[in-house]
Amino acid sequence: xxxxxxxxxxxxxxxSLDETPGHCVASIPAAGLLNPLTGAPTLAPLAMLVDHTxxxxxxxxxxxxxxxxxxxxAIEFAPDAAEIVASAPQIxxxxxxxxFGPTISAPLAVCELTVEDxxxxxxxxxxxxxSAPDHTIGWPDDPDEGELLPTLSERLSVEVAESGGATKxxxxxxxxxxxxSLGIVHGGISAAALxxxxxxxxxxxxxxxxxxxxxxNYLRQFSGGPRARYEGTAIRVGRTMAVADAQAxxxxxxxxxxxRVTAYx
Numbered sequence: 001x002x003x004x005x006x007x008x009x010x011x012x013x014x015x016s017l018d019e020t021p022g023h024c025v026a027s028i029p030a031a032g033l034l035n036p037l038t039g040a041p042t043l044a045p046l047a048m049l050v051d052h053t054x055x056x057x058x059x060x061x062x063x064x065x066x067x068x069x070x071x072x073x074a075i076e077f078a079p080d081a082a083e084i085v086a087s088a089p090q091i092x093x094x095x096x097x098x099x100f101g102p103t104i105s106a107p108l109a110v111c112e113l114t115v116e117d118x119x120x121x122x123x124x125x126x127x128x129x130x131s132a133p134d135h136t137i138g139w140p141d142d143p144d145e146g147e148l149l150p151t152l153s154e155r156l157s158v159e160v161a162e163s164g165g166a167t168k169x170x171x172x173x174x175x176x177x178x179x180x181s182l183g184i185v186h187g188g189i190s191a192a193a194l195x196x197x198x199x200x201x202x203x204x205x206x207x208x209x210x211x212x213x214x215x216x217n218y219l220r221q222f223s224g225g226p227r228a229r230y231e232g233t234a235i236r237v238g239r240t241m242a243v244a245d246a247q248a249x250x251x252x253x254x255x256x257x258x259x260r261v262t263a264y265x
Contacts, residue, residue, distance in 0.1 A: 005146055008178045008186040011155050012048045013148050015092070016056075022099040024056045027092035029148070031085050036153040037163045037170070037200035043081055043211060044195040045152065046093060046113060046121060048188030050075055053097035054109035054125025055187070061103050065132050070187040071106065072126040073216040079264070081120040082210060088115050095123075105129065136181035156189055158196075161229060168200040168232045172248070174224040184221045190230075190257050191216045194246040197232030198261035202242035204234075209242050209263035222248050222256035232261075240265055 001019075003010035018025040028049040035042040051073055059068045078084070085093060093113055100110040106128050113121040149155050157175035162168060170193055172185060180186040195214050202209050222228070232246040241264045248257040 005148075006177050008180060008189055009052060011149070011177050012045060012188070013092075014049065014052055016052075017094075019056060019060070021060045022057060024053045024060075024097040025094065026053045026056075026097075027094045030093045031089035033152040035196050035200060036151070036158070036160055037168050037196060038203055040203065040208065041082055041086065042152065042196060042199065043077060043085065043121075044192040044199075045155075047073065047075060047191035047195055047214060047216070048186075049093060049095045049113065050111050050121075050123040050125060051186070051188030051191055053095040053111050054123065055127060057097045057099055057109035058107040058125065058127035061099060061107060062129060066129040067132045068107070068127040069130055069182075070125055070218050071128045072218070073123070073187070073191050073214075075121050075123040075214045077121045077210075077212055077214075078119055079210070079212070084115050084118050084120050091115055093120060097125075100124070133182060137176075137179060137183045152196075156193055157224065158193055158230070163200070166201070166233060168197045170197055170230045172222075172224040172228040172230065174228075178224070182221075184223050187218060190222055190248050191259070193230045194232070194248060194257060194259035195261060197230045198244040198246040198259060199232075199263060201232040201234040201244040201246075202237050202261070202263050205237070207265055209237070209265055211261055211263050213262045214259065216257060216259045218257055220250075220254065220256045222250055225251040227251045227253070
């Protein structure tokens with residue numbers, strides 16, 4: 001199932017191939033996309049695929065009268081993930097998600113990401129239950145015509161705010177297309193942007209550090225706006241590995257999401 005281009009899933013090119021209780025298979029085109037802060041190829045869009053696939057697995061087994069929102073997302077990338085994705089530019093990355101453990105208060109889903117049966121990442125998504133909303137956001141009719149926006153910054157609706165200092169910053173523009181059905185920025189959009197600023201923070205030098213892991217905590221709702229932004233700062237950059245922290249900060253100045261990225265040469 002393809003999603004309309006005026007939805008966050010459609011904007012990112014997500015396609016659901018199988019949705020059954022406790023199981024989801026979906027894909028995303030990931031080759032050729034660049035980090036707007038560094039100009040280097042990036043695997044950040046895979047965070048959108050993971051959030052959708054794992055989140056849907058958890059959502060499908062929610063108790064009656066409840067809704068789910070992501071609380072944690074974690075991805076471990078294969079060392080050659082970037083090369084695998086780049087070697088098959090016309091083949092989307094496929095995610096297969098399934099339930100992991102019993103459904104209690106914080107359901108957990110596990111995902112495996114592949115390109116033509118070659119493993120590129122493993123991931124988990126943990127969700128929490130909230131009361132089912134009285135209403136959700138609807139999108140206007142979309143004829144599903146046209147093509148995906150050419151750049152990752154356009155798809156995420158972000159723009160570079162600071163790329164030269166120690167802290168790398170992307171602004172999250174106010175754009176209803178990247179909002180989820182609750183009217184806030186889709187968790188996969190935010191997770192991808194957090195990876196971008198964190199990886200940029202550890203790649204100020206000439207040697208390339210590849211993202212090996214991304215871990216995100218969702219603390220509160222996050223919306224785009226004049227002061228809404230993602231900030232990434234290097235904690236340590238060594239000869240073989242580096243660590244960076246990132247946060248999404250809302251218009252109110254409060255941190256809405258936290259992330260940590262580990263990268264290796």
